[in-house]
Amino acid sequence: MDIMKKTASRASAPHMPPLLAQSAFELFADNGFANVNLDQVAGRAGVTKGSLYWHFKNKKELILAACQHYYRQWHTDVQAVTAPPTDPPERLRRTITFSVDSCIIDQRNRLFTTGIFMLMQEDGDVRASWTRFYGSVREFYVGLVTAAQSAEAVSHRDARRDVDLMLEAMEGLKLRAGFEPHIAKPSERQAIVEGLLGIFQLGTSGRGDSPRRPRTVRGTVPAGKQR
Amino acid sequence: MDIMKKTASRASAPHMPPLLAQSAFELFADNGFANVNLDQVAGRAGVTKGSLYWHFKNKKELILAACQHYYRQWHTDVQAVTAPPTDPPERLRRTITFSVDSCIIDQRNRLFTTGIFMLMQEDGDVRASWTRFYGSVREFYVGLVTAAQSAEAVSHRDARRDVDLMLEAMEGLKLRAGFEPHIAKPSERQAIVEGLLGIFQLGTSGRGDSPRRPRTVRGTVPAGKQR
DNA sequence: TTACGGCCATACTGTACCGTATAGTATGGC
DNA sequence: GCCATACTATACGGTACAGTATGGCCGTAA
Missing domain, CATH: 1.10.10.60 (Homeodomain-like)
Structure with missing residues (x-):
């Protein structure tokens, strides 16, 4: 044979x-x-x-x-996205855009992480592994956010809490993309990115193109409230 | 025998x-x-x-x-929570509090829905079933939110988008509770509820007890910006 | 050349479990 | 008193798959 x-x-x-x-x-x-x-x-x-x-x-x-393998891939991908030298708010925006696209478009990403969450429930090693990864992701984002916020001279908010809320929303987004595929439309994705950025109450930042929804009005927050 | x-x-x-x-x-x-x-x-x-x-x-x-069975249970539970006659903002708060507690504390809820998300990936009937349920939940929340917002005479935001963001965060919360159990502490849960309520940019609302974090400063939003 | 250890293929065992075949039992109509 | 229908119990076929037993190939070193 x-x-x-x-x-x-x-x-x-x-x-x-x-x-x-x-x-x-x-x-x-x-x-x-x-x-x-x-x-x-x-x-x-x-x-x-x-x-x-x-x-x-x-x-x-x-x-x-x-x-x-998945964790390593994520880190190198994000590294590639944030590598080009830009200002902190723009780096934050790019990272979030990349993550949102991964969550919504990359079906492999979706299915794999969903599976991990399932295994986590019944295996401590998988859980520990994911916990470490999540911690590193969170720290990465906290760094980005604090950099972006200090660039705007408003750091009165708890970055870690905001990052947690955003990451939760991203995970939920991943799940939702599984049964509401219409959110893969570019305009929807854009709106979602704006929504997530809104959590950090940063100005519309970066490029000159007008933001898609009036939500980012938030940027103007009463000053003099820093802790 | x-x-x-x-x-x-x-x-x-x-x-x-x-x-x-x-x-x-x-x-x-x-x-x-x-x-x-x-x-x-x-x-x-x-x-x-x-x-x-x-x-x-x-x-x-x-x-x-x-x-x-799960869907029915959810609806009756929520019905029970929102039944007592209170003002709309308070009803919204109570519903979110109930949902957050379900996501974080009720392990059955967590494991079951995670399993559904897994099955959804490979079975259209399960997906359709969940999609219907999610739609009903969303409409329910949209009703609550618009009622709460009109009560405060600020309805300039897209309630449906906000609800989607909040529901995504809740699903993510469910997952995160699986590997970061410390968020089950009452103080943490309270903070999370505040964070989710913050999405709707409502005032601190309801009871007189002071909010736990300065985040809800958001409530005071520059007026005259309604679309 | 031989011996040995790292790496791999083949064949096999054991088990878990879905789905089915079939025998048995309660209940109500005629 | 007979039978049909609705429901339940038991046993088993078939299959999928994790894990193992065993032997072969090949490079390297004595």
Whole structure:
């Protein structure tokens, strides 16, 4: 039969474990954790289950590795978005825009994180893993927000609380995008970004194009109230 | 052997289907959809799988019935909260407080809805079912909010958008409560309610007790800006 | 050349569980 | 007294899949 199929590409593989983790992530994100078996994961990586079990103790460890893959990806993506040198408010806007697009458009992102939330309920390790990630995301956003706010000389609000509220809304958005696909329209996405930015009560900021809704009137807040 | 075990309580049962649906909801909410088999559901209702399959075509129909049970429960609970005659802003506050408590404290609520979001990704019927429910919840809140806003004579904002943002934040809250349990503290819950109410830019409203954070300064919004 | 250890494939075991087949029981109509 | 209908119990087929047992290949070092 089909012997010697691909003995060539042996040993040159980029160190199986990360490749398996990536394959696992892609399959999990496309089909959900419960609907993927280890034969498929191994197959996608070009090996079989025997070798998968050489690198990972069990399915749970593979899942955790897939999570790490996802976390790393997120950080590098956001790094790329915030890299270009701009002023802090614009960086905040870009990051939020990127995140909103990820939540709404990137179905893999949606399905994968939903699955994690499900697993979290019944596995402490997954929960701990996600908790660390969420913490890093929050700190990242807090940094962005405080920078943006101090740039406007209004830092009277609790940035951490605001960031939490925004992140909650983003997670909810992810879920809602699953059953109300019409929010994927560009105009809707734009409005949603404005809504989230509104949480921080920053001025309309950045570009000159007029904001889409009158909501951002908030920017003008009575001064002299800093704590 | 054990004959005549419980012939007494036969036939007096409250018409199996709803009882099975409730049993299914409880088990699903406690253990997740994937970790419950039909023997357990039937057992909890005092029957066996054979009779379960008499009433329901398959597991999916049972799940949909459990969803209906959940929806009904939510509506009656909220009805109970908003029933006592108070002014609209206070009714809004009470409803949000109730919802936040449900999201954070009621673990069954959390696990069940998370499971639904997972199933939604792969089943159109579940998705349609949830979409209907979400629509009814949104309309309910829009009614509350417009009533509350017109009571304060400021209706310049898009209530539907605000409600969507708030509901998204609530769903996110539900998820976050799963891995950051410290937000179950009463003071935190109170702050979260204030944050959500802040979305609607209403005054601090209702009772005389001072709000917990300076955030609600928002209430004083420059007048004369209605569209 | 041999020996060995890292890596992988194949074949298999064990288990969980959905769905079904079928036998049995209560109840009401005729 | 007979039968139909509604409902319940038990047992099992089929399947999907996690995890294991075992042996082969290949590079490296003695």
